[in-house]
Amino acid sequence: MMDFGFKISPSSTINLDKVDLEKFTRLHEIEPDVYKCMACGSCSSTCPAGRFSGMSLRKVILDLQRGKEKEAVAMMKNCMLCGKCTMVCPRGINTRHLILSIYRIYAEDEK
Amino acid sequence: MKENIVIIGGGIAGMEAASQLLDLGYKPIIIEKSDHLGGHVAEWNCLFPDMTPAGDVVKNLVTRSAGANIFLNTEISFVNKLKDSYNIMLSNGISIITKIILVTTGFSLFDASKKEEYGYGIYDQVITNKDLEHWFNTGDDKRVGDCGMNAVGFVHCVGSRDEKARNSQCSKVCCITAVKQAIEIKQKFPEAMVYCFYMDLRMFGKKYEDFYISAQRDYGIRFIRGRVSEVSENIDGKVIVKAEDTLSGKPVKVTLDLLVLMAGMVCCKDSTKVANMISLPVDSDGFLKSRDNVTGIIEAPKEGIFYAGACTGPKTVPETLAEARAAALNVHLYINRMK
Ligand SMILES: Cc1cc2nc3c(=O)[nH]c(=O)nc-3n(C[C@H](O)[C@H](O)[C@H](O)COP(=O)(O)OP(=O)(O)OC[C@H]3O[C@@H](n4cnc5c(N)ncnc54)[C@H](O)[C@@H]3O)c2cc1C
Ligand code: SF4
Ligand code: SF4
Ligand code: SF4
Numbered sequence: 001m002m003d004f005g006f007k008i009s010p011s012s013t014i015n016l017d018k019v020d021l022e023k024f025t026r027l028h029e030i031e032p033d034v035y036k037c038m039a040c041g042s043c044s045s046t047c048p049a050g051r052f053s054g055m056s057l058r059k060v061i062l063d064l065q066r067g068k069e070k071e072a073v074a075m076m077k078n079c080m081l082c083g084k085c086t087m088v089c090p091r092g093i094n095t096r097h098l099i100l101s102i103y104r105i106y107a108e109d110e111k
Numbered sequence: 112m113k114e115n116i117v118i119i120g121g122g123i124a125g126m127e128a129a130s131q132l133l134d135l136g137y138k139p140i141i142i143e144k145s146d147h148l149g150g151h152v153a154e155w156n157c158l159f160p161d162m163t164p165a166g167d168v169v170k171n172l173v174t175r176s177a178g179a180n181i182f183l184n185t186e187i188s189f190v191n192k193l194k195d196s197y198n199i200m201l202s203n204g205i206s207i208i209t210k211i212i213l214v215t216t217g218f219s220l221f222d223a224s225k226k227e228e229y230g231y232g233i234y235d236q237v238i239t240n241k242d243l244e245h246w247f248n249t250g251d252d253k254r255v256g257d258c259g260m261n262a263v264g265f266v267h268c269v270g271s272r273d274e275k276a277r278n279s280q281c282s283k284v285c286c287i288t289a290v291k292q293a294i295e296i297k298q299k300f301p302e303a304m305v306y307c308f309y310m311d312l313r314m315f316g317k318k319y320e321d322f323y324i325s326a327q328r329d330y331g332i333r334f335i336r337g338r339v340s341e342v343s344e345n346i347d348g349k350v351i352v353k354a355e356d357t358l359s360g361k362p363v364k365v366t367l368d369l370l371v372l373m374a375g376m377v378c379c380k381d382s383t384k385v386a387n388m389i390s391l392p393v394d395s396d397g398f399l400k401s402r403d404n405v406t407g408i409i410e411a412p413k414e415g416i417f418y419a420g421a422c423t424g425p426k427t428v429p430e431t432l433a434e435a436r437a438a439a440l441n442v443h444l445y446i447n448r449m450k
Contacts, residue, residue: 012361012362013361013362013363013364014356014359014361014362014363014364015363015364015365016306016363016364016365017364017365017366028331032328033328035327035328035331036324036327036328037327038327038334039336039358058358059359062358062359063359065333066356066359066361066363068359091324
């Protein structure tokens with residue numbers, strides 16, 4: 001390709017029309033409370049893995065609903081399943097259990 | 112008890128106050144500019160948070176206030192200040208001399224077409240919260256049922272928290288109204304994707320947060336934090352909404368069959384007109400100014416003039432009714448002091 005000195009980056013816009021929620025719907029079936037997340041960030045701020053790895057459960061839950069499944073799964077690799085996030089979630093979500101379910105559904109392609 | 116009491120505005124505030132004053136033995140006069148009582152609540156379908164039918168609330172108040180002297184289709188032409196009273200001239204030619212005026216002129220809904228970027232009045236599939244209540248009540252609006260209803264969006268803060276629209280105040284009821292209407296849409300169209308675009312969710316009242324949790328957990332309504340910046344129409348007549356998903360820091364867009372604008376509460380022009388006639392001050396938010404916003408919200412800074420309801424700022428139905436009862440009691444105590 002000719003070098004014009006610049007290149008076109010793909011749009012960073014999230015197009016909700018194109019997000020495939022098939023897996024998220026399956027996740028919701030076994031983890032109905034995932035809908036209750038209000039993005040408060042308590043889980044992320046208390047997460048011992050977050051400080052050095054960028055793990056944020058808040059972002060994982062959001063990314064899964066915005067079609068960024070790969071990013072979410074990559075982030076989750078840093079989770080140590082310590083369960084601290086479960087203790088602080090004000091919406092009473094069993095986050096540790098949720099993380100395991102997310103793994104079960106989203107990481108299955110990687111097995 | 113011959114004392115005349117003039118209540119300006121026959122919404123729920125005016126009717127509740129009238130009914131209390133009747134119970135206290137007075138014969139209040141209600142002046143209502145439209146052809147029916149009930150004000151805005153007469154246009155709503157079900158009320159948050161318990162889905163009480165609005166029609167029942169209004170019907171009950173109409174019955175309880177029926178003993179008052181009620182003038183419908185009547186406005187105030189002018190007011191003359193006499194030595195210690197007011198001479199009120201009505202548009203029907205009747206004049207009333209009174210020492211006591213209760214202002215219950217309520218609010219106006221923000222005119223959503225002023226926010227041109229949202230396309231109300233330009234694109235067919237953009238409606239307001241009021242239009243949707245009308246559809247819930249009558250089923251009579253082609254824009255709602257006939258469009259597939261696969262994806263529906265709600266825009267919070269339309270004409271509220273908006274200095275450019277000259278309303279910096281929060282209208283208070285529209286967050287919870289959006290949650291209520293989103294749930295109702297989901298009940299009628301379970302397959303629809305329903306989005307709420309919000310800046311903050313202000314769930315201040317009794318059981319509002321539970322309503323919000325239920326909208327998320329039981330109805331799967333999607334809350335996207337970001338103010339809608341722009342709406343356009345595609346070739347199929349659907350609307351495309353653009354916003355920033357501020358939680359992920361990325362622009363977001365979505366195509367919708369129907370977009371509902373949560374128009375806010377602003378001061379009613381007819382309130383200001385009445386205020387001018389009696390020389391009542393207007394507060395910095397455009398609503399009528401109380402003697403004190405903490406301890407005297409239902410009293411005007413002038414002797415013998417009282418307020419109740421949304422004429423002093425956005426209020427819910429229970430807040431309005433509580434103020435109306437308090438105002439009736441204040442009027443009663445004021446009359447006792449005059450004796
Ligand atoms: C979309 C929407 C949905 C809502 N849903 C709910 C809900 O579910 N639950 C809840 O608790 N609250 C709800 N509210 C709030 C509720 O509508 C208000 O609390 C209520 O209407 C306030 O009553 P009011 O009598 O003070 O004013 P209004 O309802 O505005 O009544 C004022 C009356 O005064 C008359 N008037 C005005 N000026 C004059 C004049 N100069 N001369 C004579 N008459 C005059 C008007 O014609 C009107 O009849 C909602 C509000 C909105 C915008
Ligand atoms: S369980 Fe995982 S996400 Fe939760 S606090 Fe521990 S490391 Fe962080
Ligand atoms: S603590 Fe709970 S509600 Fe808050 S962001 Fe984490 S999962 Fe969501
Ligand atoms: S109640 Fe909610 S939608 Fe209404 S103005 Fe306030 S923040 Fe905006």
